Each structure stands twice: as structure tokens, then as C-alpha cells.
Amino acid sequence: MNIKFEEREELKEKIKDVNNLGFGQYFTDYMFLMNYDEDTGWHDARIVPYDNISLPPSAMCLHYGQTIFEGLKAYRNGDKVFLFRPDENFKRMNRSNDRLCIPPIDEEFMVEALKKLIDLERDWIPDSKEASLYIRPFVIAIDPKLGVHPSGSYLLMIILSPSGPYYKDGLAPIKIYVEDKYVRTVKGGLGTAKAGGNYAASLKSQVEAEEKGFSQVLWIDGVNRKYIEEVGSMNIFFVTEDEIMTPELSGSILPGITRKSIIELLKSEGKKVVERRISIEEILTLHKEGKLLEIFGTGTAAVISPVGELFYEGTEIIVNNGEIGEISNYLYNELTDIQWGRKKGPEGWQVEV
Amino acid sequence: MNIKFEEREELKEKIKDVNNLGFGQYFTDYMFLMNYDEDTGWHDARIVPYDNISLPPSAMCLHYGQTIFEGLKAYRNGDKVFLFRPDENFKRMNRSNDRLCIPPIDEEFMVEALKKLIDLERDWIPDSKEASLYIRPFVIAIDPKLGVHPSGSYLLMIILSPSGPYYKDGLAPIKIYVEDKYVRTVKGGLGTAKAGGNYAASLKSQVEAEEKGFSQVLWIDGVNRKYIEEVGSMNIFFVTEDEIMTPELSGSILPGITRKSIIELLKSEGKKVVERRISIEEILTLHKEGKLLEIFGTGTAAVISPVGELFYEGTEIIVNNGEIGEISNYLYNELTDIQWGRKKGPEGWQVEV
Numbered sequence: 030m031n032i033k034f035e036e037r038e039e040l041k042e043k044i045k046d047v048n049n050l051g052f053g054q055y056f057t058d059y060m061f062l063m064n065y066d067e068d069t070g071w072h073d074a075r076i077v078p079y080d081n082i083s084l085p086p087s088a089m090c091l092h093y094g095q096t097i098f099e100g101l102k103a104y105r106n107g108d109k110v111f112l113f114r115p116d117e118n119f120k121r122m123n124r125s126n127d128r129l130c131i132p133p134i135d136e137e138f139m140v141e142a143l144k145k146l147i148d149l150e151r152d153w154i155p156d157s158k159e160a161s162l163y164i165r166p167f168v169i170a171i172d173p174k175l176g177v178h179p180s181g182s183y184l185l186m187i188i189l190s191p192s193g194p195y196y197k198d199g200l201a202p203i204k205i206y207v208e209d210k211y212v213r214t215v216k217g218g219l220g221t222a223k224a225g226g227n228y229a230a231s232l233k234s235q236v237e238a239e240e241k242g243f244s245q246v247l248w249i250d251g252v253n254r255k256y257i258e259e260v261g262s263m264n265i266f267f268v269t270e271d272e273i274m275t276p277e278l279s280g281s282i283l284p285g286i287t288r289k290s291i292i293e294l295l296k297s298e299g300k301k302v303v304e305r306r307i308s309i310e311e312i313l314t315l316h317k318e319g320k321l322l323e324i325f326g327t328g329t330a331a332v333i334s335p336v337g338e339l340f341y342e343g344t345e346i347i348v349n350n351g352e353i354g355e356i357s358n359y360l361y362n363e364l365t366d367i368q369w370g371r372k373k374g375p376e377g378w379q380v381e382v
Numbered sequence: 383m384n385i386k387f388e389e390r391e392e393l394k395e396k397i398k399d400v401n402n403l404g405f406g407q408y409f410t411d412y413m414f415l416m417n418y419d420e421d422t423g424w425h426d427a428r429i430v431p432y433d434n435i436s437l438p439p440s441a442m443c444l445h446y447g448q449t450i451f452e453g454l455k456a457y458r459n460g461d462k463v464f465l466f467r468p469d470e471n472f473k474r475m476n477r478s479n480d481r482l483c484i485p486p487i488d489e490e491f492m493v494e495a496l497k498k499l500i501d502l503e504r505d506w507i508p509d510s511k512e513a514s515l516y517i518r519p520f521v522i523a524i525d526p527k528l529g530v531h532p533s534g535s536y537l538l539m540i541i542l543s544p545s546g547p548y549y550k551d552g553l554a555p556i557k558i559y560v561e562d563k564y565v566r567t568v569k570g571g572l573g574t575a576k577a578g579g580n581y582a583a584s585l586k587s588q589v590e591a592e593e594k595g596f597s598q599v600l601w602i603d604g605v606n607r608k609y610i611e612e613v614g615s616m617n618i619f620f621v622t623e624d625e626i627m628t629p630e631l632s633g634s635i636l637p638g639i640t641r642k643s644i645i646e647l648l649k650s651e652g653k654k655v656v657e658r659r660i661s662i663e664e665i666l667t668l669h670k671e672g673k674l675l676e677i678f679g680t681g682t683a684a685v686i687s688p689v690g691e692l693f694y695e696g697t698e699i700i701v702n703n704g705e706i707g708e709i710s711n712y713l714y715n716e717l718t719d720i721q722w723g724r725k726k727g728p729e730g731w732q733v734e735v
Contacts, residue, residue, distance in 0.1 A: 053440065055529025060439060083434040086413060086541045087406065091522050094447040094578030095585065130585045167530060169444050175406025175518060177615055179585050189440045190528060212570030215604040218585045225447030226579015230572045232448065232483045232532050252605050253569040262530055341690060344597060 030135075032061075032142055033075040043191075047155035050193035051195070052330065057153040061146045061187040063352060065132055068240050071185070074138075076146055079188065085173040089180045095170035096225040097125035100329050101286075102192075103162040103382065104313050105154040106370040110147065112164075112380040113368045115140050117286045122166060125222035130179035131168055140380070141165070143187060147382045150189055158369065159194030200353055200361055202337025203326075205260060206243035207309060208234050209342055209359040212251035213258065216280035219260075223283060235261055243340065245326070250281065255308045263326030263334060264288035270314060270322065272301040287327040291360060293375065309341055316346045332368070333361040347371030383488075385414075385495055386428040390578050396544075400508040403546035406516060409442065410506040414499045414540040418485055424538070427491075429499055432541065438526040442533045448523035449578040450478035453682050454639075455545075456500050456515040456735065458507040458702035459723040461502065465517075465733040466721045470639045475519060477732030478575040483532035484521055492519070493733070496540060500735045503542055511722065548684040553706055553714055555690025556679075558613060559596035560588050560662060562695055565610065569633035573611075576636060588614055596693065598679070603634065608661045616679030616687060617641035620665060621709050624672060625654040632659070638681040645712060646728065662694055669699045676707030685721075686714040 040058050044050060056079050063074045090096050099118045104111045119136040132191055143164065147154075154162040166187045170180030211234040214220035219227055231246070238246045245261040257276050259265060264285040266275045273295055279282050295302045315321040324336035335358075337351035348354075367374035370381070393411050397403060409432050416427040427636035443449050452471045457464045472489040479486055496517065500507075507515040519540045523533030558643045564587040567573035572580055584599070591599045600618065603609040610629050612618060617638040628650055631637050648655045668674040677689035688711075701707075720727035723734070 051529075054526075056440060081436040081438050083436055085434050086432070086539055087409060087518075087543075090444060090450060090578075092518070092520060092578060092581070093585075094449065094580075094582035096444060096447065096582070098445050101397070128586060129582055129643050130589055163528070165440075167445060173407075175516070176404075177581050177584070177588070179589060186439055190440075210570060212568050214571065215565050216570075218566030218567065219579070219606060224579070224582055225443075225445060226572070226577070226582050227447075228445070228530050229447035229449070229482055229577060229579050231530070232446075233481060235530070236483055236532060251570060300401070378396050 030072070030074050030138060032117050032145060035075065035077040035133060037078040043153060047157045047160040047191070048193055050155070050160060050191055052192045053190045055151045055191055057189040059146065059149055061142055063185045065183040065185070070132070071134060075144060076149065084171065087173040087175055088171045089174065090171065090203040092171035092175060093170070093177060094224070094226045094229070095129055095131070095180055096167065097122065097129050097131060098165060098167035098223055098225070101164045102329060102368070103154050103164060103265065103367045104307065106220045109370055110154055110382040111368065111370045112147065112150050112382060114286055114290065114379070115143055115377050115380055117289070118166070121286070122127050125224060125347065126168065128219060128222040129224055131170070131183055134185065144380070146187055146189070151382065153189065153191050155191055157194070161192060163190045163192040165190065200333070200335065202335040202351055202353055203244045204242065204338040205245050205247050205336050205340070206238040206241060207339060207341035208238070208248055208337045213248045214281050215251040218281065220281035221278070221283060231261060235375070246270070247339070249309055255310065257307045257309055257312070258282050260326045261326035262330060265324065265326050266291065267307065267312060267321065268323035268354065269320050272303050273356070274307055274308055275304065279303040285327055287329055287332060290364065290378070291327050294360070294363065297375070306361065313341065313344060313346065316348070322349060323356055324348050324362070325357040332364055333357050383425070383427050383491060385498060388428065390431040396506060400510045400544070401546055401550060402509070403513060403544055404530055405545045406543045408544055410503045410542040412499065412502055414495055414705040416538045418536040419540070421533045423485070424487060424506060427495060429502065437524065440525045440528055442527065443522035443524065445528060446523070446530060447505055447577070447579045447582070448484070448533055449520065450475065450480055450482050450484060451518060451576055451578070454517045455682060455721070456507050456517060456521070457510050457722045462723055463504050463507055463735040464721065464723045465496070465500065465735060467639055467643065467731050468496055468733055469730070470642070471534060473676065474576065474637065474639070478522065481572060481575040482577055484511035484523070484536055487538065489577035497735050499527040499540055499542070504735065506542065506544050508544050510547070514545060516543045516545040518543065553686070553688065555688040555704055555706055556597045557595065557599050557691040558598050558689050558693070559591040559594060560564040560692060560694035561599040561601055562590070566601040567634050568604040571634065574631070574636060580629035599655065600692070602662055608663065610660045610662055610665070611635050613679045615683060618677065618679050619644065620660065620674065621670060621676035621707065623675065625656050626709070627656045627658065627660055630657040636662070640682055640685060643717065643731070644680050647713070647716060650728070666694065666697060666699065669701070675702060676709055677701050678707065678710040678713070685717055686710050
């Protein structure tokens with residue numbers, strides 16, 4: 030498919046202070062759009078000036094949450110620009126699409142379209158070891174009808190947001206509240222898809238945890254209310270002397286691309302990584318016995334988030350004296366070195382633009 | 383709060399053939415809007431020409447499903463126009479708002495605003511015993527930011543859609559597929575809120591059920607996978623010789639206003655109505671023993687939907703010979719008579735515009 034291009038009359042001023050960009054607040058000059066309807070399929074791929082979109086008040090995405098998204102980043106290393114495994118994002122987008130009854134996209138075409146957009150906007154990518162350009166592909170249902178049924182028409186967009194370092198003062202351990210009241214999702218629901226509704230479901234829990242002084246929540250499963258699932262916007266790993274464990278993809282956990290990359294990285298170095306059901310009680314016991322060395326989260330935003338404290342039903346555990354663990358630190362450096370192209374990563378992980 | 387009014391230059395042509403209106407496809411001349419931001423609270427209430435809205439591509443509702451809605455109808459009886467318990471809708475809207483971290487609205491003001499809008503659009507209400515004007519109040523999060531956090535700004539809208547009779551050829555029993563793969567939600571999730579994400583989660587199940595020849599799905603609980611919750615867009619009732627049962631509001635079921643009204647109506651007539659956990663096995667056993675007289679769904683769209691057939695894991699049961707039951711028929715007539723103002727209902731049920 031050909032990608033049309035509409036040039037802006039005037040470019041915006043770039044933001045100089047990359048440390049104070051925050052996350053997802055500023056947007057670049059251009060965006061990518063593509064429409065779907067039942068007669069033509071996906072069509073009208075175009076790169077146009079970033080601007081508001083016009084939607085009928087009856088557009089299905091505003092009523093029935095038929096929306097999915099992805100998140101990845103472009104990293105600058107001098108004149109070189111890299112994407113990290115973008116094919117994985119569009120593969121996952123198609124899995125989300127399938128669960129939400131959205132027609133599939135051509136994954137290879139989308140990687141090419143993204144590269145074209147990033148190349149056009151390469152001056153927006155912060156020249157920084159920690160700041161980067163956040164990329165948000167998303168699909169919204171736009172049929173102007175209120176019947177509860179999959180939409181017949183969709184809009185796919187990619188917008189770009191130069192974003193600051195997740196940790197302004199360097200990698201720092203976070204405090205996590207284990208959620209015992211709200212449930213994110215269960216097997217059979219939307220949990221494995223990057224669907225808007227999952228995030229809507231998490232808002233109240235996140236707000237209440239912050240009020241209690243925690244920065245994120247850890248979800249436990251909604252059926253048995255004891256198995257660990259994921260952290261607000263990350264997957265989670267536990268380090269013992271023998272192995273590194275992470276909850277298996279049970280049907281209610283988002284299959285993180287950073288999660289997958291960390292598992293592959295650790296395995297390639299001969300580390301024992303286990304994906305299985307992990308109960309919160311097991312973690313408390315391991316901690317009591319002095320066998321729990323580190324906990325860390327993995328995600329696109331923070332890459333690695335060491336967990337310094339975990340709070341569950343009145344019990345507080347301090348992990349690794351509240352300090353950054355050896356493995357967390359190593360993985361953060363290793364993966365960011367690969368993402369920024371400072372080091373060669375496994376085949377296909379670094380896509381130069 | 384004062385409601386501003388912006389007049390259209392030209393009114394649209396009304397649709398004459400009310401039997402072929404379908405549902406939620408046509409919209410009237412005007413809509414109600416109101417904005418929220420953290421400094422001013424809810425403000426700028428206005429009735430303006432129905433038109434597209436302009437949203438930044440980063441508007442939170444397009445990414446994180448922070449949207450809720452309501453649904454009710456205006457009924458015409460000659461020159462008289464009635465709303466059915468609109469206060470209940472705005473009460474529920476506030477409960478949905480609370481769960482989704484959306485600031486509360488003034489319920490009384492909203493009823494007044496709705497009456498003003500309906501009065502202005504009264505010519506759009508079909509003059510029909512079965513067609514009516516569907517009313518869709520909804521709230522969307524509009525902060526132009528990608529951080530996963532409750533939005534600081536919102537847009538509340540009410541749009542109106544003249545809609546045809548749910549049953550074109552009169553009340554007819556439906557075939558229902560008991561969903562054994564997908565889960566709508568569980569306690570601790572968004573199930574009790576009228577949130578977009580719940581409907582997104584239901585689409586695939588609904589599509590697969592339709593492919594198998596069923597018109598709706600019956601959700602069973604996501605924890606034990608055996609207790610009956612609700613039908614796609616309705617609550618559900620079971621009639622035996624002794625009593626009328628419906629699943630209790632367990633924390634994952636939408637508290638339907640038609641459900642509530644039917645319970646109140648039946649109780650006021652001395653009928654025994656029980657709200658409790660009901661397993662699908664119990665229903666199959668009751669049917670086997672010849673004790674299951676009727677099943678019906680309740681909702682704003684169809685009012686009462688007699689269920690003629692239920693299919694669960696290979697077992698098909700035919701209810702009341704696939705015919706409309708006595709109680710279903712009675713309740714349909716009774717409630718529609720009240721809604722259309724052909725009969726006086728309990729205090730506060732009929733709000734004349």
C-alpha cells in the first residue's frame with residue numbers, strides 16, 4: 030500500500046529540555062493514519078500533520094470500548110536511530126485485534142509505515158541516554174451506531190511523543206501495593222489484549238494505592254485471589270538463589286515484549302528462568318526464609334523497575350534492603366545498551382531507521 | 383447551572399417509517415454537552431446542533447477506555463411524552479463514574495437538562511406503540527495525555543436516536559447460548575458499572591454465538607464458572623411454580639433499572655421474587671423435573687425478552703415449548719403500558735415532559 034504524505038506549513042518548535050518532558054504530553058509534527066471499512070479493507074494509509082480528529086458522537090469507540098493500542102520507543106544514539114523489536118508490537122496488535130473483533134493489519138507493512146514516520150520525525154527523538162520517542166499505535170472503532178456489535182469501520186493511528194527518562198534521578202526501587210479488593214481481569218476476559226478497558230479497570234486501584242504512598246499495584250488473580258499476575262503497567266520477576274521466576278501467561282496476563290526479551294536474555298546467559306503460577310504466599314515465605322533476593326518489573330516505559338517494598342494485607346516486606354539488586358541493575362544496563370544501540374543485541378532486536 | 387442554547391439553521395427531515403428505524407442509527411437535531419475540568423468542575427452546559435466532535439488523538443478515552451454511558455427512552459402517547467425513571471439512570475451514572483474515577487454529576491440537574499432536551503426534540507419521538515426515542519447519556523475522558531491515570535477533564539454528552547420496535551413482529555422468544563469460554567467480568571472488576579470495556583469484552587462471544595444461530599449469550603461467573611450472571615444486554619429471570627428468581631447483584635452484574643422495576647412490580651402484586659445465586663446446573667435440573675415454567679430477560683432495549691431456548695455445553699433445553707410465557711407476556715404489557723403512560727405506574731416512574 031502506498032503511503033500518502035501531506036506536508037505541514039510550519040513545523041512546531043522542538044522541546045529542548047528533555048529531562049522535563051514527562052510522559053506522553055507532547056506530540057510531534059506528524060501522525061500516521063489508516064482507515065478500514067468492510068468494502069475496501071485497510072486503506073488510505075497517510076502521514077499527515079498532527080491534529081485533532083473529528084468523530085461522530087455516536088462513534089462506537091466512545092461507547093463500547095472497542096479500542097486497542099501498542100507502545101514502543103525510538104532511541105537515538107548520535108545520528109543513529111533504533112526501534113526495539115517493532116515486529117513484536119504489531120504481532121501483539123493483531124492478537125489484540127482478534128480478541129476485540131477488529132480486522133487484522135499487515136504486520137510487515139506496519140513496520141515499514143512506522144519506519145517511514147520515524148525517519149520523517151527523527152529530529153524529535155531526544156539526544157539522550159534516557160529520554161526517547163514514545164510511539165503509540167492504536168485502533169479505534171468508528172461506526173456511528175449504538176448497537177452493541179463489532180464496528181464495521183476503524184481508524185488506525187500512530188502518534189509520537191518525545192518522553193523524558195522514567196527515572197529522573199537514575200534507577201530507583203519502587204513501593205508496590207498488592208491489590209486485594211479490585212481485580213484487573215480473569216481468564217476468558219480481555220487481559221491478554223492491550224485493550225482500553227483493562228486500563229480503565231485499573232484506575233481506581235492505582236489512585237487508592239497512590240493515596241497510601243505506593244507507586245504501583247500488583248494484581249493477583251481474580252479467581253483464586255492468590256496467584257500473582259502483573260504490576261500496573263509491567264510484568265514482574267522474582268529472583269532467588271536458584272532461579273528467576275515470573276508468572277506464566279495464564280490467559281489473564283499481558284504478554285509483555287520486555288518480559289519476553291528479559292527471559293530470552295537471561296536464558297541465553299545460562300540463567301534458569303521459570304514461568305509458572307506463583308502465589309503471593311510463596312513470595313512471603315521465600316522472603317521470610319531469606320531466599321528472596323530481588324523483585325523487578327519489566328515494561329516498555331521503565332524497562333526494569335526494581336521493587337524495594339511489597340505490601341500485602343498488612344504485611345510489608347522489604348526486598349534486598351530496599352536497594353537495587355544486582356540482576357535488576359545488570360538487566361537495565363544490558364537492555365538499554367541494546368535499545369540505544371550501544372551494544373549489539375540478538376538478531377532482529379535492533380531495527381535501525 | 384444555566385443551559386446555553388445554540389439554534390440550528392435548518393432542521394433535519396424526520397424519519398417517517400418508524401418500523402424501519404432500527405436501533406441507534408439516526409440522531410436528532412440537537413445534543414446536550416457539558417464539560418468538566420479540575421478548576422471549574424462541571425460547567426458550560428449547552429444544547430447545540432448535533433454534529434461531530436473534535437478530539438486530540440491523545441484523548442484518554444481513545445486509549446484507556448475511561449468512558450461510561452447510560453441508556454433510557456422517551457415514549458410518546460398522543461401529545462404526551464414520558465421518561466421512565468430517569469433519576470435512576472443518573473444515579474447509576476454516578477455509581478459508574480465513581481468506579482471509573484470520573485467526578486460525580488448533579489443528578490437532579492441532569493434530569494432537568496434531559497427534560498429540556500427532550501422537550502426541544504419532542505417531534506422526534508415516534509408516534510408509535512413500540513418505537514421510541516432512545517436516549518444515550520455518556521461521559522468520555524478527554525485529557526490529551528498518555529499517562530495511565532484518571533483524566534483531569536471530561537465531556538458529558540446526551541444524544542438522541544429515534545429507534546424502532548425491538549420486536550418488529552411482536553414479542554418473540556429468543557435462543558440463548560450459555561457462554562463457557564469467555565468471561566464478561568468478575569467481582570472487583572468493572573461489571574457493576576456501565577463502562578465501555580464491559581461491552582468490548584462481550585463482542586467476540588456475541589459474534590460466535592450468532593454464528594451458531596443464537597441471538598444472545600448468557601454469562602456465567604468467571605470464578606466458579608457455574609453461577610448465572612446476566613444476558614448480553616439484559617438481566618435474567620427464571621419462573622417456577624413457587625417463585626420468580628433472578629441472580630443477586632453479586633458485584634459483577636449490572637444493576638438493571640428494568641430488573642429493579644420488574645422486581646418491584648412483581649412484589650407489589652404479592653409475587654415471591656428471590657434474588658440469590660443460581661447455578662446453571664440448578665436451572666437444567668429444574669427443567670428436567672418439569673418445574674421451570676419461564677425464562678425471560680429484562681432491559682431497556684427489549685423491556686422483556688422471553689427465552690425459548692437455552693444451550694449449555696451440548697445440552698439444549700426448550701423452555702415453555704419455545705413459546706411466550708404467561709408472566710413474560712403480562713410483564714411486557716404491564717411495563718410498556720406504564721412506560722407509554724397508558725396506565726398509571728408507581729410514584730415517580732413516569733416523568734412527563
